[in-house]
Amino acid sequence: MQLRKLLTASAIAVGLAAQPTIAQDITLEFVVWNYSLETVQDNVAKFEAENPGIKVNVTDYAWPDYNDSLILRIRGNTPTDVVYGGQDWLPAWGAAGFIAPLDSVAPAGAIDELTKDIAGFALTDVTYDGKVYGLPYYSDTISFIYNKKILEDNGIPVPTTWEEVTAAAEKLKAGGMDKPIIYEYDQELPNFYDAFVAQSYGRGAEMFDADLNPLFADPGNGAYKQLQWLADAWSKGLVQPDSHESTIIPAMNTGNHAFTVVFTYVLAALNDAATQPLAGQFAIAPMPGETHSTLGFAKSYVITAKTAADPARAEAAWKFVNFMAGKPYTVAKRWAVEKGLGFGQLPLFEDQDVITAWGKWADVAALGKQASIAKAGTYTEFSSVWSAYFRPLLAQAMVGETPVDEVMKAGAQRWTELKQQFASR
Amino acid sequence: MAGRLHPLLTFAFGALILLFSGGPVLLSLYGSLVPDKVLLSPDKSLFTEGPNFDTYRYVFTGQLPDSYNAEGTNRAMISDAARQVPQALVNSSLNALAAMVLNLILGAPAAFVFARYIFPGKKVSFLYLILSPLVPAVALVTPIYMMLQAMNLVGTQLGIILVHTAKALPFTVLILSVFFRKIPAEIFEAAVLDHCDRFQTFWRVAVPLALPSIGATGLFAFMLSYSEFMFAMILSGSSETRPASVVMAALARNTDVSWSLLNTAIFIAIVPTLVLVILVWRFVVEGLLSGAVKG
Numbered sequence: 001m002q003l004r005k006l007l008t009a010s011a012i013a014v015g016l017a018a019q020p021t022i023a024q025d026i027t028l029e030f031v032v033w034n035y036s037l038e039t040v041q042d043n044v045a046k047f048e049a050e051n052p053g054i055k056v057n058v059t060d061y062a063w064p065d066y067n068d069s070l071i072l073r074i075r076g077n078t079p080t081d082v083v084y085g086g087q088d089w090l091p092a093w094g095a096a097g098f099i100a101p102l103d104s105v106a107p108a109g110a111i112d113e114l115t116k117d118i119a120g121f122a123l124t125d126v127t128y129d130g131k132v133y134g135l136p137y138y139s140d141t142i143s144f145i146y147n148k149k150i151l152e153d154n155g156i157p158v159p160t161t162w163e164e165v166t167a168a169a170e171k172l173k174a175g176g177m178d179k180p181i182i183y184e185y186d187q188e189l190p191n192f193y194d195a196f197v198a199q200s201y202g203r204g205a206e207m208f209d210a211d212l213n214p215l216f217a218d219p220g221n222g223a224y225k226q227l228q229w230l231a232d233a234w235s236k237g238l239v240q241p242d243s244h245e246s247t248i249i250p251a252m253n254t255g256n257h258a259f260t261v262v263f264t265y266v267l268a269a270l271n272d273a274a275t276q277p278l279a280g281q282f283a284i285a286p287m288p289g290e291t292h293s294t295l296g297f298a299k300s301y302v303i304t305a306k307t308a309a310d311p312a313r314a315e316a317a318w319k320f321v322n323f324m325a326g327k328p329y330t331v332a333k334r335w336a337v338e339k340g341l342g343f344g345q346l347p348l349f350e351d352q353d354v355i356t357a358w359g360k361w362a363d364v365a366a367l368g369k370q371a372s373i374a375k376a377g378t379y380t381e382f383s384s385v386w387s388a389y390f391r392p393l394l395a396q397a398m399v400g401e402t403p404v405d406e407v408m409k410a411g412a413q414r415w416t417e418l419k420q421q422f423a424s425r
Numbered sequence: 426m427a428g429r430l431h432p433l434l435t436f437a438f439g440a441l442i443l444l445f446s447g448g449p450v451l452l453s454l455y456g457s458l459v460p461d462k463v464l465l466s467p468d469k470s471l472f473t474e475g476p477n478f479d480t481y482r483y484v485f486t487g488q489l490p491d492s493y494n495a496e497g498t499n500r501a502m503i504s505d506a507a508r509q510v511p512q513a514l515v516n517s518s519l520n521a522l523a524a525m526v527l528n529l530i531l532g533a534p535a536a537f538v539f540a541r542y543i544f545p546g547k548k549v550s551f552l553y554l555i556l557s558p559l560v561p562a563v564a565l566v567t568p569i570y571m572m573l574q575a576m577n578l579v580g581t582q583l584g585i586i587l588v589h590t591a592k593a594l595p596f597t598v599l600i601l602s603v604f605f606r607k608i609p610a611e612i613f614e615a616a617v618l619d620h621c622d623r624f625q626t627f628w629r630v631a632v633p634l635a636l637p638s639i640g641a642t643g644l645f646a647f648m649l650s651y652s653e654f655m656f657a658m659i660l661s662g663s664s665e666t667r668p669a670s671v672v673m674a675a676l677a678r679n680t681d682v683s684w685s686l687l688n689t690a691i692f693i694a695i696v697p698t699l700v701l702v703i704l705v706w707r708f709v710v711e712g713l714l715s716g717a718v719k720g
Contacts, residue, residue, distance in 0.1 A: 034506050034675050036505060037505055037506070037664070038487075038505045038508075039505075058663070059580065059662040059663055060662075060663070060664075061658070062658065062671065062674055062675035062678060063675075063678065064678045065658055065659075065674075069658070069659055072566070072567060072570050072659060075567070075571075076567075076570050076571050076574040076579070077574060078574055078579055250465045253465060254467075274460065274461065274462060274490075274492040275460065275461030275462050275465060275492070275683060276461075276462065276465065277462065277465065277466050
């Protein structure tokens with residue numbers, strides 16, 4: 001009897017061991033910066049409900065510490081599958097082998113199909129070395145913003161060139177407005193350089209050629225002209241420097257300034273009826289200049305190289321990224337409608353829910369047009385190092401401490417040096 | 426008296442100190458009690474509009490402030506990071522309490538041994554211990570992260586507690602060894618005559634005599650842990666383990682937070698800290714000073 005029991009138990013044990021492996025739950029590690037975590041978690045919950053067997057664990061870091069924390073995390077081999085990526089970090093992450101091209105995890109043709117809908121600047125921002133590494137989570141452009149009421153009250157048409165901006169500002173100054181232009185002036189902020197590039201793009205400038213040689217030191221280049229324009233505007237007392245966009249919002253709402261150049265999301269805050277006394281008076285105009293182009297940027301969902309190398313995790317990670325940023329763009333639309341976040345998926349500009357939500361603070365058609373002609377910045381492994389060098393020079397030129405020519409030549413020389421150094425690494 | 430300050434000057438100095446210490450607290454209280462629209466308007470104020478507790482309600486319940494439900498509002502500025510503040514305060518308190526207890530359990534015996542006994546390598550080990558805080562914390566971030574990752578402690582409160590304990594331990598040993606050295610040697614000799622072994626001498630004689638100083642040193646370790654940011658930031662992966670220092674940094678440095686909400690979070694975060702400081706500061710100072718003049 002004992003022997004029979006033992007044999008039966010052994011047979012059951014052998015039988016169980018011989019069963020095919022039951023698919024186990026996969027838990028993806030999703031790393032984000034801590035913006036609207038409740039919405040992130042809710043999106044994750046919806047994904048999990050639609051994809052039984054895949055769980056997603058969200059880890060977040062503060063925005064200013066995000067890149068450093070993430071690099072430490074990846075270098076420390078902390079399990080990490082999908083992360084928020086930034087256009088300025090992507091080249092360095094790609095070169096270091098931290099992240100994987102999406103076509104290595106997505107079904108054939110899926111990426112090509114999705115990229116057709118992505119705005120040009122956003123697609124450039126998620127591309128490194130010719131391969132698409134991310135799908136847009138959030139995209140935005142830098143806008144020329146003006147106070148409609150001030151211009152109407154003073155009979156000033158919306159300026160279309162920088163020379164018209166000068167004329168309008170001089171007229172307002174003559175009428176008693178001390179500093180008609182308010183400008184985010186902090187050499188420590190990457191925005192400071194981005195805003196300058198956006199204005200230069202408005203003039204049709206190219207900062208670098210296809211081989212990444214600097215073009216901006218040429219006096220005929222739009223960037224050179226724009227820096228000269230800024231220095232002139234400063235010397236005429238037309239510009240009020242302000243250290244941060246968050247303080248430009250209340251300053252513009254005093255009615256003491258008519259123009260500014262900031263990220264488009266600032267327009268939402270400027271026209272926020274809950275907080276701003278002059279809400280509704282602010283609008284965007286095409287970036288002054290010949291082409292009206294501007295700078296756009298994209299933050300994205302990116303898959304780590306380690307995850308891409310594991311077929312099961314790669315499949316789960318792709319499903320997750322596709323849910324968050326793929327068609328029918330439900331999550332991107334949710335961010336736009338509920339939080340006012342910009343997007344890189346152009347069809348959303350024609351979505352009625354988006355138009356209704358954004359129409360409260362912006363001309364959605366104008367934003368869509370701006371997004372369609374916006375250009376990406378130039379990001380390399382060394383661009384953050386160069387930007388940190390160039391921003392103080394820009395700041396000096398604007399206030400007349402250093403001649404524009406000297407600044408542009410020094411910036412071009414430093415760029416060339418860094419390019420050579422990084423080429424030989 | 427010739428050296429006495431003029432009462433007006435004393436008042437001016439006092440007012441200045443009050444302005445710089447109490448002013449920000451009062452400003453954050455004011456900012457938390459009015460919506461942004463009132464805060465940013467030159468024509469409106471708390472006194473004309475009355476206090477509004479919507480942001481407090483949001484932090485504790487998640488219910489959006491009424492002003493954010495109005496037509497044409499931008500909800501991007503209502504950061505839910507503010508809702509992490511209550512949990513973060515609990516996390517910070519637990520971390521600091523654990524770091525304090527561990528510091529005393531490990532640091533007090535070590536300090537006693539350094540103060541009362543001679544052993545090979547005493548000088549070198551003591552110097553190593555007290556000079557180690559001179560290494561910039563930022564240089565230790567990567568190795569400590571790697572070490573804790575290997576121990577599977579990244580993203581856990583235990584990881585933060587261990588690092589905070591290690592950071593405060595040199596100070597605990599240094600301060601307590603000074604106290605133990607000040608206790609007259611005759612007392613320990615008497616204990617030995619009464620057949621106390623080393624541990625009994627420490628536990629039954631040294632600890633009771635140094636109790637105020639031990640308490641003060643423990644509170645010092647508590648405060649170091651409570652306010653530490655860098656390691657807490659890289660080691661806490663989610664809101665369940667995140668301490669107040671990290672949440673406050675996120676709120677203060679992220680641009681997606683309304684002024685009113687930021688002020689509310691600041692006020693909620695500093696009130697328990699202020700209460701703690703008011704309650705224990707005198708005790709800390711007295712404890713530390715008692716060691717300085719004893720002997």
